[in-house]
Amino acid sequence: MPELTKLYSMQEASEHTSKEDCWIVIDGKVYDVSSYLDDHPGGDEVILQATGKDATDDFEDIGHSQDARDQLKTFCIGELDTSTAPPAIPELTIVSKGQTSSDTVKKLKDLTKQYWVVPVAVVGISAVVGGILYSRKK
Incomplete structure (x- = not known):
């Protein structure tokens, strides 16, 4: 029987931003990294600053090793529920030179x-x- 994946909204994930209760969202997955904060080589503040938002870009910009990526998997508690994601950025409307909106x-x-x-x-x-x-x- 396949394991059911727990879905979390971004709102729910963003409510866990303290040192004692710290969740981050990376690549659509939700991680509870509370127990890892003191062990993080970059310090706990780096992770705490990434809470409450999608931290994928922050995580990727650092260039984490494969070992770090494997270790991150151990903290996964579920996936981000994309049905509750904020609406997409509206498309830009292009108005031709002679036309005014x-x-x-x-x-x-x-x-x-x-x-x-x-x-x-x-x-x-x-x-x-x-x-x-x-x-x-x-």
């Missing part, structure tokens, strides 16, 4: 309304500082 125009107008203060403040501060420096030279 009212939604795009609205978003652009909203951005300009929100961020006009920064350039105005920079110009104002520059004028004040320039005036002070000019008056000191006289």
Whole structure:
């Protein structure tokens, strides 16, 4: 009889982020590495920073040895339930040069309304500082 695999949501995995109860997600698998934190050559903080998210890229970027990969398997407690995964990033809509999207125009107008203060403040501060420096030279 095949062994049933326990499925965990990313939300559930992200609730285990303490030194006493530490789970990480790598390549769609969930690992309880609580007992390994003190033995990790890179220190426990490296693993603790990788909790609450998919740590696959962090794990791969380090270049772990085959021995480390084999040891990781011993901590596997289940798989990530992909049916509860967050929705995919929406596709980029390409608008041709002559075509305008009212939604795009609205978003652009909203951005300009929100961020006009920064350039105005920079110009104002520059004028004040320039005036002070000019008056000191006289």
